Amino acid sequence: MDQEKIKKAVYDILIAIGEDPNREGLKDTPERIARMYEEIFSGINEDPLSVLNVEYHENTDEMVLIKDIPFYSICEHHLIPFIGRAHVAYLPKDGRVVGLSKIARVVDILSKKPQLQERLTSDIAKTIMKGLNPLGVAVVVEAEHLCMSMRGIKKPGHTTVTSALRGAFKASSSTRSEVLSLIFGRLI
Numbered sequence: 001m002d003q004e005k006i007k008k009a010v011y012d013i014l015i016a017i018g019e020d021p022n023r024e025g026l027k028d029t030p031e032r033i034a035r036m037y038e039e040i041f042s043g044i045n046e047d048p049l050s051v052l053n054v055e056y057h058e059n060t061d062e063m064v065l066i067k068d069i070p071f072y073s074i075c076e077h078h079l080i081p082f083i084g085r086a087h088v089a090y091l092p093k094d095g096r097v098v099g100l101s102k103i104a105r106v107v108d109i110l111s112k113k114p115q116l117q118e119r120l121t122s123d124i125a126k127t128i129m130k131g132l133n134p135l136g137v138a139v140v141v142e143a144e145h146l147c148m149s150m151r152g153i154k155k156p157g158h159t160t161v162t163s164a165l166r167g168a169f170k171a172s173s174s175t176r177s178e179v180l181s182l183i184f185g186r187l188i
């Protein structure tokens with residue numbers, strides 16, 4: 001990431017909005033933002049598949065669901081956050097499972113870039129299908145977009161829900177109902 005270019009751009013934005021980038025409270029802001037971008041956009045150059053290369057074998061073909069994985073991402077239209085939770089389930093094939101934390105790491109890596117919620121959702125599903133080759137993957141993402149809350153239409157408290165179903169979760173209505181009931185805590 002080009003830290004110097006980010007610093008210069010933030011300095012120019014501060015001038016453009018009518019601020020004084022040299023005043024006490026703002027003088028370190030361009031550098032702080034450059035450091036922050038390094039962190040919150042770290043997923044741009046990271047390969048989420050790299051965390052799925054440690055598999056275990058367990059005699060199971062039952063669903064694994066990790067619910068309520070918190071994430072912070074950035075809306076690519078306005079460069080402000082959308083914040084929420086991801087629920088990720090998979091059906092192991094031939095007993096292939098991964099450490100639970102690896103699923104949360106995939107969500108973390110994929111969330112740290114500018115994007116749309118739909119793309120984040122399908123990228124999580126695509127990565128797990130590719131890295132683990134399970135019988136199916138179900139991803140549900142629930143988020144609040146600050147671009148819809150603090151500006152524009154101004155609807156704080158809304159939730160956008162997106163899903164990506166692959167393999168058995170798409171093909172079988174009973175498997176799909178099972179995962180959605182577990183995610184939403186009621187029979188579906």
Ligand SMILES: Nc1nc2c(ncn2[C@@H]2O[C@H](COP(=O)(O)OP(=O)(O)OP(=O)(O)O)[C@@H](O)[C@H]2O)c(=O)[nH]1
Pocket residue numbers: 075076077115116117118145147148151152153
């Ligand atoms: N589908 C989708 N839309 C999003 C997402 N994040 C933000 N948006 C929408 O992107 C759209 C951008 O619309 P534009 O008309 O180009 O921009 P704008 O004038 O700032 O739009 P308003 O937010 O309606 O004021 C808005 O409707 C946002 O709500 C997302 O993750 N997925």
Ligand SMILES: [Zn+2]
Pocket residue numbers: 075076077078079080145147148
């Ligand atoms: Zn937005």
